[in-house]
Amino acid sequence: MESSVRDRLLTMLAPVSWGTTYVVTAALLPPDRPLLAALLRALPAGLLVLLVVRRLPPAPIWWWRFLVLGIVNFAAFFPLLFFAAYRLPGGVAATLGAVQPLMVAGLAWLVLRTRTPARQLVAALAGVAGVALMTLTAQARLDPLAVLAMVTGVGLMALGIVLAKRWGSPEHPLVSTAWQMTLGGLLLAPLTLAVEGLPAALTVANAAGYTYLATIGGALAYVLWFRGIERLGPATVSLLTLSNPLTATLAGLVVLGQTLAPAQVAGLGIALAALVVGQALGRSTPRPAEHRPQPAGR
Template structure:
């Protein structure tokens, strides 16, 4: 039990960091440069992790790193950067909260994980909370930003489950570093071709990229993939609901976005959804069900004996 909660807490580092990424990107990083923004986020993170775990890919990890780099890094980071520039902090982060269901479906189809009732219920409760969080003001929603968020969520969910399926004992930090470097190198020619020279960076932008790259990318993704290596995909996906919680709280406390009664209820539902998907809750529910079964089994012979007395 203690070990499970330790991995849950490690995993939680990722969505909390990602929830803050939207605010930092929107407030401090240059607008209209999603490809350069993604490249400047991925490459330093990959180099940091490679310095910690200096190891080159072997065998199938050459092409696996390329596939995961495209899904989890190059396309994903560019879409997230675009969404962060087009959407309010709370809205951009909460769209990603639908990922638990998508991750569970991909885990069922690709990794052979069973669809379990409590995580699915937790995902439903969490998504209900997301609906309340999104229902505050949709009049000024940029639907290009929504489309970018949805695409980022689907592609990254697929990439996360593939990383889980391909787990073979290779060091998580090394695998994560290879993804960042592959995705970042793929982004460089695309950024030069589409956006031209790198955007000028002032001191706040440099500090913003340092935060996003080291904390919200290198550390966060290493924590996330560690969680995927030790926990079911449904549990990890539900922990990801802390992403919108962080985004909404930052938007309220720092960016001055309004937190209404519906959003408060939504946050409570999101937290309830996270708890429902935890293995501890599933074990407690299973023990209760088993105990109930024993009561029935113990009472049944008595009833039979009573009816057999002449």
């Protein structure tokens, strides 16, 4: 039990750190450079972890698996995330991101044949409602392309959770983290140079923002995230992402001086309750048989 609680808390640190992405993007990063933000969040973090582990993928099959996961989790997801972060209010992006547990439930049934308990689905729906109430306002701007980018990105991240659960981890989660981020970053590099190029100069604030995203929001967060995917069920992991919009809202209060109306306070309470109850239900519900990863030679 203590190990399970510790695994949940450590895994939750990842979406908590990601909840600061919107504030960091708005306050520290240069405008309209989603590809550069994606590249500098993925590649330096991947190389840093790779320097620590210093291991090649253990079998040929893991090269393409890491490549697929690197595309899903980083090369495709990060540009979509930052495109949406630049063009959508944090509240709209957070609400769209909150549907991820529902996407994971559907993909887990299709790919893993794992049914998410109805009580956890109700908790996920309550989480979406709470986040929407907490973050959406009548003045929220809806950029259709940014909304599409965010929904697609959330779907890709949900797919990444399910695929990582299906395939497992060949060794330590650090190996998986290192190669996914490195391969994803290497794919982003030529696209970034061709489309956006490099800025003529970076301010101290820009450098601080990119460094934070690469270390705290990148290397450290994804090491904890992939560790959690390996140890916890997909529904349990996906419900932890509700801490992302909660953190984004609190960061807006502290850093940007935003305030909450009574309805938003109620939404904050509903989303927090959904997060806590969803984790409690995950502990009380018998876990289905683990989907064993296929042998590396297949």
